[in-house]
Amino acid sequence: MAAKIKIATTSLAGCFGCHMSFLDIDERLLKLADSVEFDRSPLTDIEHCGPCDIGLIEGGVCNSENVHVLREFRANCKILIAVGACAINGGLPALRNFFKLEDCLLEAYQDGIGVDNPQIPSDPELPLLLDKVRPVHEIVKIDYFMPGCPPSADVFWHYLSALIEGRDPTLPYELVHYD
Amino acid sequence: MSGTLCIDGIAVPFSDGQTIIEAARTAGVYIPYLCHRPGYAPYGSCKLCTVKVNGRTNTACTLPAADGQTVISNSPDLQHDRQRITQMLFVEGNHFCPSCEKSGNCQLQAVAYHQNMLDNHYPHFYAQREMDASHPDILIDHDRCIFCNLCVRASKEKDGKDVFGIAGRGIHKRLVINSPSGKLKDSEISVDDEAAHVCPTGAILVKRSAYLAPIGERIYDGHPISEVACEKAVIKAGEASGYPSCDPTKLAESAQQNGGPDSHYAATMPPAPDIKHGR
Numbered sequence: 001m002a003a004k005i006k007i008a009t010t011s012l013a014g015c016f017g018c019h020m021s022f023l024d025i026d027e028r029l030l031k032l033a034d035s036v037e038f039d040r041s042p043l044t045d046i047e048h049c050g051p052c053d054i055g056l057i058e059g060g061v062c063n064s065e066n067v068h069v070l071r072e073f074r075a076n077c078k079i080l081i082a083v084g085a086c087a088i089n090g091g092l093p094a095l096r097n098f099f100k101l102e103d104c105l106l107e108a109y110q111d112g113i114g115v116d117n118p119q120i121p122s123d124p125e126l127p128l129l130l131d132k133v134r135p136v137h138e139i140v141k142i143d144y145f146m147p148g149c150p151p152s153a154d155v156f157w158h159y160l161s162a163l164i165e166g167r168d169p170t171l172p173y174e175l176v177h178y179d
Numbered sequence: 180m181s182g183t184l185c186i187d188g189i190a191v192p193f194s195d196g197q198t199i200i201e202a203a204r205t206a207g208v209y210i211p212y213l214c215h216r217p218g219y220a221p222y223g224s225c226k227l228c229t230v231k232v233n234g235r236t237n238t239a240c241t242l243p244a245a246d247g248q249t250v251i252s253n254s255p256d257l258q259h260d261r262q263r264i265t266q267m268l269f270v271e272g273n274h275f276c277p278s279c280e281k282s283g284n285c286q287l288q289a290v291a292y293h294q295n296m297l298d299n300h301y302p303h304f305y306a307q308r309e310m311d312a313s314h315p316d317i318l319i320d321h322d323r324c325i326f327c328n329l330c331v332r333a334s335k336e337k338d339g340k341d342v343f344g345i346a347g348r349g350i351h352k353r354l355v356i357n358s359p360s361g362k363l364k365d366s367e368i369s370v371d372d373e374a375a376h377v378c379p380t381g382a383i384l385v386k387r388s389a390y391l392a393p394i395g396e397r398i399y400d401g402h403p404i405s406e407v408a409c410e411k412a413v414i415k416a417g418e419a420s421g422y423p424s425c426d427p428t429k430l431a432e433s434a435q436q437n438g439g440p441d442s443h444y445a446a447t448m449p450p451a452p453d454i455k456h457g458r
Contacts, residue, residue, distance in 0.1 A: 132305060138302050144297075179277045
């Protein structure tokens with residue numbers, strides 16, 4: 001029996017909507033399970049990504065931990081796929097790029113309406129925020145891109161089934177959407 | 180003058196005064212564009228409609244159609260260049276489709292779909308641009324302006340008002356409003372003006388008109404821009420079109436003179452990673 005293909009997934013500055021869409025492939029998950037196994041992903045709760053065939057990255061890069069995780073995925077995954085609008089262009093989290101980081105922190109933790117015990121969080125456990133949210137392709141090399149907010153389940157299926165079969169994934173015109 | 184030109188192997192008739200892009204559009208052959216609009220004077224700024232005419236590079240929206248022209252439009256290298264141009268437009272502005280009410284009705288988005296643009300390729304500028312929501316009926320989100328000049332031309336040539344202008348150069352280029360305050364509310368624009376409706380992106384929006392058509396039922400949700408932009412059903416090279424085919428030998432010779440249609444594309448696209456054997 002051939003070894004199963006290893007897939008890792010993670011969400012950086014994203015909303016997990018892309019992961020939800022991935023699960024929307026529904027009963028095709030059973031077919032997928034015949035040929036793949038999951039490394040790090042929300043399904044397995046593994047902390048660090050090991051050597052994998054495919055890495056799926058949802059979300060943009062907004063803090064130092066995102067950079068670390070992204071580089072770990074790149075180092076371990078033969079094929080890295082940027083999944084969804086946030087990974088591709090920063091998406092909604094990147095809307096904070098039009099404000100100073102200091103102003104964002106003050107609004108969220110000090111000056112905002114209803115803030116109780118105002119203070120800017122400061123703890124070594126907390127990852128440092130980047131001054132701008134960035135798409136993943138600006139940090140590491142990305143092999144494939146799945147557009148959409150989120151990409152539809154059919155998009156996931158097209159990409160994964162092609163890669164598992166050793167084909168170059170292509171997207172039918174009707175599945176290309178940015179929203 | 181009228182006659183016939185050859186676009187990607189299809190004989191396309193043209194009539195007096197038509198440019199290549201208009202002859203193609205009338206015949207149902209789609210050449211991508213954003214700054215062009217039927218009935219408007221040629222402008223030639225977005226360069227999406229760049230084609231090879233008798234071996235030389237030209238913008239199809241500005242070059243008059245002439246009898247016997249051999250035009251290459253749908254070659255891999257030209258499509259690749261168009262994709263890169265579209266990607267540049269995306270990274271120079273702030274185009275977040277999921278949060279834009281024009282999504283599905285947006286020509287920029289539809290052209291990107293047509294180009295099979297799956298990523299933005301370049302580093303993002305995240306340019307700082309202000310929104311002008313001062314007018315009671317019209318809103319300008321400068322984030323989405325691609326400087327196609329259509330609103331400028333519409334206001335001047337169609338509305339007779341001269342409300343818009345493009346100022347500055349390069350990264351400092353911006354759409355400016357001709358009013359004492361620089362705000363739209365103090366300009367002469369009216370919601371009935373053509374300039375309020377001509378924008379190919381979500382930069383100029385008419386207020387209280389969002390989501391009248393739900394997502395999934397918008398223009399480009401059901402029809403690719405290649406169909407919407409053309410007067411007749413879209414024609415693919417080699418299919419029965421009602422128009423005779425042109426001499427493919429002549430077309431191939433013309434392409435060969437330019438290094439072959441595949442040369443640039445093959446040189447710039449990396450091979451697919453090998454999942455079985457690593458990279």
